[in-house]
Every structure is written in structure tokens, then in C-alpha cells.
Amino acid sequence: MSTVIKGGLVIDQTGERTADVVVDDGRIVAVGPDLSGDQVLDASGCVVSPGFVDLHTHLRQPGAEEAETIETGGWAAVRGGFSAVVAMPNTNPAIDCAAVVQEVLLLGSQAPCDVYTSGAITVGRKGEQLAPMAEMAGLGVRLFTDDGNGVQDAGLMRRAMEYAAGLGVVLAQHCEVDSLAAGGQMHEGEWSSLLGIPGVPAEAEELMVMRDIALSRFTGAPVHFQHLSTGGSIAMVRAAREAGLAVTAEVATHHFTLTDEACASYNPVFKVNPPLRPADDREAVREGLADGAVDAIATDHAPHSPDAKEMPFDQAPPGMLGLETALALALTELNLPIAEVVGLLSWRPAAIAGLNGTHGGPIAPDAPANLCVFDPDEEWTVDPDDLASRSRNTPYAGRRVRGRVRHTVVGSRPVVVDREMRP
Ligand code: DOR
Numbered sequence: 475m476s477t478v479i480k481g482g483l484v485i486d487q488t489g490e491r492t493a494d495v496v497v498d499d500g501r502i503v504a505v506g507p508d509l510s511g512d513q514v515l516d517a518s519g520c521v522v523s524p525g526f527v528d529l530h531t532h533l534r535q536p537g538a539e540e541a542e543t544i545e546t547g548g549w550a551a552v553r554g555g556f557s558a559v560v561a562m563p564n565t566n567p568a569i570d571c572a573a574v575v576q577e578v579l580l581l582g583s584q585a586p587c588d589v590y591t592s593g594a595i596t597v598g599r600k601g602e603q604l605a606p607m608a609e610m611a612g613l614g615v616r617l618f619t620d621d622g623n624g625v626q627d628a629g630l631m632r633r634a635m636e637y638a639a640g641l642g643v644v645l646a647q648h649c650e651v652d653s654l655a656a657g658g659q660m661h662e663g664e665w666s667s668l669l670g671i672p673g674v675p676a677e678a679e680e681l682m683v684m685r686d687i688a689l690s691r692f693t694g695a696p697v698h699f700q701h702l703s704t705g706g707s708i709a710m711v712r713a714a715r716e717a718g719l720a721v722t723a724e725v726a727t728h729h730f731t732l733t734d735e736a737c738a739s740y741n742p743v744f745k746v747n748p749p750l751r752p753a754d755d756r757e758a759v760r761e762g763l764a765d766g767a768v769d770a771i772a773t774d775h776a777p778h779s780p781d782a783k784e785m786p787f788d789q790a791p792p793g794m795l796g797l798e799t800a801l802a803l804a805l806t807e808l809n810l811p812i813a814e815v816v817g818l819l820s821w822r823p824a825a826i827a828g829l830n831g832t833h834g835g836p837i838a839p840d841a842p843a844n845l846c847v848f849d850p851d852e853e854w855t856v857d858p859d860d861l862a863s864r865s866r867n868t869p870y871a872g873r874r875v876r877g878r879v880r881h882t883v884v885g886s887r888p889v890v891v892d893r894e895m896r897p
Contacts, residue, residue, distance in 0.1 A: 476513075477496070478495070487835055497511075500885045505839060526800070527560075538565070552884060557844035563599065572610060617698070624648045680710070687711075696721070703750075726772055728796070749792075769818075770822050794869050798862065855874055
């Protein structure tokens, strides 16, 4: 059964035009004026863009299904306009071998969005021994990370980079030097002093960014930096790119929307790793998105059950939800042209994950039909009870935002229609 998306402004990496889009049998069939189909999705006043690609989603399965499953995380993704997510490997057991990759991909095949997975760089994400990256790459894994932890040992990281370059995969780093971050619960600065909460200095992140840029130069292997949060990190990445190194970077939504001052509430919903930083860093993150130093917006969607997140600040786990609010926050806070926001959420992350061709556009006949339709002007209030995620730990409860996903199409199937999930 064909579907026509009618009356929207189509935006992809080739430009903008008003057009209808017909999808059927997994593919885009036609793009142009006055098209028809068996069912109609109204897109008047809306943008029709490639479905978004999240490079950084914690789906929690296997092992923490009380917080999220691949299915519930998949619904959160499509409600946020994402047609593809890359799952992080800090599950239990970790996604560090072919068997666990296969399990995640099998469960992902039942999810409403396309589920890809990263693989761990080291066995059990322990930072001691390289994981069997080749066997995971053989199953299609393109991004390797120990996310949740950085790889501490520079020699091991060098070997991982050499190995990754040979396999044609990308290493993604959670930049955090454990010996500097140990015991820290929020950013180390004025607010941590006032609140008496132990801090994590910016240098814990920046030293690892510096080291891995040097290792990338040394080995020639690409490196992708995850959830960068400080002005110093952004400046180093900008310089490395200007020098022609194979360096890419993402920032998480919360690092361009919130600051460490939010922790003054002692509410663990604002606890995240890397931590919320001061306003200067938030500004630097925004500048990085505006001037191209940063490639992608990632969600770092990190669901935690109420039991866990309602612990005292120092005992609660770090992490916040992100999939269902990312587009609205980017449109509301970044002051960028809509096409640039769409690029940061779709074709640019798709290229890093090796998904271009399948996700991220262009919107043209024969291309896979993975699309998002959103109203860039609709204002709404974030309500934790109106989220598809199994968890409720959004730091944006009650916040007014602008820009709302209306429909999401994955493989030509409308999985979200007028914001309703279509199982
Ligand atoms: O805040 C975070 N939460 N940072 C991480 O690196 C891991 C994540 C999680 O898994 O909850």
C-alpha cells in the first residue's frame, strides 16, 4: 500500500523544494507536485526531512530492561523523528562479541526504527584486552566504543586504532581520564564548590581528546569524539580538522541546553556524564555546531528507572533521556537555519555511522523511504508522562519548546502518524 506525504517542504542535502513524496515497498517512489497514494499523510506547514540518525542511544537491552528495551527505545526514537539509532555497548553483558551483537540485531529487527549497534573496543569494556572487533565488524558493526568509560591505556588505544583502520571501522571515544574524574558527581567549578558536591574537571575530558587526536595523527585512523562538553575540547577538534585529521565529533542535546547551575536543585535528573558545564562551555558547544567543528547532534539517550534516579545525587546513576526532545531543543535553542539542524540530525551522523545510502537522504526516487515530517513552528510543553520511553528521567519536564515531530516513516511504513505510535 502506497503512502503520499502531501504538501510539505522537502529538505535534504540537495536543497529545499515544496513537493509531495510517495513511498511504497520500502522505497521512495516519486517526489513532485500533485502526487497521490493509497493513504495520505498531511504535511502542510511541515518539513519533510530524512529520518534522523542517533549515533548515541542507550537501549539497555540486554540487562536493564526495567529502564528500556530495544522495543520501547525504538518507539521513543521514532516519536523523536529518528529512523535509525546506534545502540551503545554498556549493557549487561556488554556488546563485545558476535553473540551479543546478534542478539541486539535480532531484537532490533522487531523494533519500529532501524537498530544498529556499536561494539565494545575492549572485552567487557574493562579497558584491558581488545574485543574481537573483526567478528563484530563481520556482522556489520561500524562504530566501536567503550562508552560509559574511556579507554584509559594509550598503548591499547593505539592498537585499537591500527586494528580499526585495517577493518575500515571507526573508533568512538567517551573522553574521560578516570584518575581525574574519580569520585566526581558534577562539573568541577564554582557551583560544585558552593554545593559541596565533588567535581569532574574539564581537563578529565580534554586530556583524552588531546591524546586521541595525537594517536589519530600517529596511526592515520579516524576517531569520533562522543558527547563533547567543553570549550577546550571543541577548540582542539576544530584545530585537528583544520589540520586535515580524520576527526569527527558529536555533542549531546543537554550540553547546548543546560548548565551546571541546574545541579543546585540537587535533583539527580541533572546528573550526567560528561557533566553539565558552565555557560561558556555551552556557548562553545553551540559555536561548534554553527561553524562545522562539530558534525552531529547525538542524544546520549540514557534511560534510568525511577528507583535508580530517585536516589540521592551522589548515588544516582548519570544519564538523561534525549530521543523525544532532541529536534525541538535544537530548533528552539540553536538559532540555526532549519536545514542545518536537519543535517546535524540526519545526513551528517549517517555518514559517520556508514549509513548514508540507507539513512540521511537524499529524498529522491528509489532511495530507501526513511523520513521524518515535523512542524517547525508548533510549540509544546515537555511532559514526562507523554514519552514512549520506559523511563521518565527527562531534565526538560515543563519546558516550552518549538518544533514537533508529526509523522515518522521507516522503510516506507508510517510508524508514527499525527504523533501516535502505529504498532
Ligand atoms: O550520563 C551518562 N549515562 N553517561 C555515560 O557515559 C553513560 C550513560 C549511561 O549509560 O547511563
